[in-house]
Amino acid sequence: MSTSVIVPAAGSGTRLGENRPKAFVDLSGATILSRTLAAVQSSDVGLDRIVVVVPEELIEQTRAELTGSRCAVDVVAGGAERSDSVRAGLARATGEFVLVHDAARPFTPAAVFERVVEALRAGHQAVVPGLPVVDTLKRVDDEEQVLETVDRSVLRAIQTPQGFHADALARAYADAGDVATDDAGLAERAGIAVHVVAGDPDAFKITTPWDLRLARAIAKGWD
Numbered sequence: 001m002s003t004s005v006i007v008p009a010a011g012s013g014t015r016l017g018e019n020r021p022k023a024f025v026d027l028s029g030a031t032i033l034s035r036t037l038a039a040v041q042s043s044d045v046g047l048d049r050i051v052v053v054v055p056e057e058l059i060e061q062t063r064a065e066l067t068g069s070r071c072a073v074d075v076v077a078g079g080a081e082r083s084d085s086v087r088a089g090l091a092r093a094t095g096e097f098v099l100v101h102d103a104a105r106p107f108t109p110a111a112v113f114e115r116v117v118e119a120l121r122a123g124h125q126a127v128v129p130g131l132p133v134v135d136t137l138k139r140v141d142d143e144e145q146v147l148e149t150v151d152r153s154v155l156r157a158i159q160t161p162q163g164f165h166a167d168a169l170a171r172a173y174a175d176a177g178d179v180a181t182d183d184a185g186l187a188e189r190a191g192i193a194v195h196v197v198a199g200d201p202d203a204f205k206i207t208t209p210w211d212l213r214l215a216r217a218i219a220k221g222w223d
């Protein structure tokens with residue numbers, strides 16, 4: 001089955017507090033984006049095309065850095081919201097399966113990509129990696145008063161890559177009226193069944209300054 005991966009990397013990274021878009025922040029000698037693209041290409045899922053979605057002003061720089069890839073690579077401009085960026089990538093994706101993988105998850109193991117694609121091959125229309133929730137979860141009101149403790153055994157923390165049969169993802173985005181925090185959320189709203197496979201703690205997303213410190217420490221041991 002031919003497979004494309006869309007890598008949304010057009011976020012500003014405001015919560016990270018660095019003075020450049022998050023995917024272009026350095027992690028011990030290589031940008032977050034270049035580490036993510038190396039991880040994407042190390043997986044054994046038969047990728048035909050990678051569509052990298054970046055801020056408009058960084059398209060040329062990204063193209064120049066992306067020589068020597070094993071498959072076709074497109075670099076396109078993103079939009080204001082993550083879903084706008086994924087939609088821009090979707091316009092260039094080809095093949096039966098489309099994966100969407102956050103640039104901000106540079107240490108995602110190849111095995112996670114492989115589990116997602118295996119479940120797509122088994123017939124699931126939409127597949128997401130997820131982890132059990134380890135902390136106790138409480139619902140609170142506007143004044144931080146606890147209303148209840150939530151049953152965490154039925155909850156999963158969802159990561160990327162999220163995989164879709166191409167027509168299912170196209171349908172999810174065609175129906176998308178408003179923004180969602182992930183692509184599977186749009187698929188759910190379009191009535192598409194979403195299946196969870198095992199994620200991995202290494203697939204964590206760099207969001208806060210603490211995450212960046214952790215990522216830099218990991219990167220030092222990684223190379």
Ligand code: C5P
Binds near residue numbers: 023079082
């Ligand atoms: O902001 P957040 O960490 O949830 O973003 C997840 C991924 O989506 C990041 O890799 C980020 O660069 C990307 N993104 C994007 N376009 C946006 C917002 C986020 O490509 N407008």
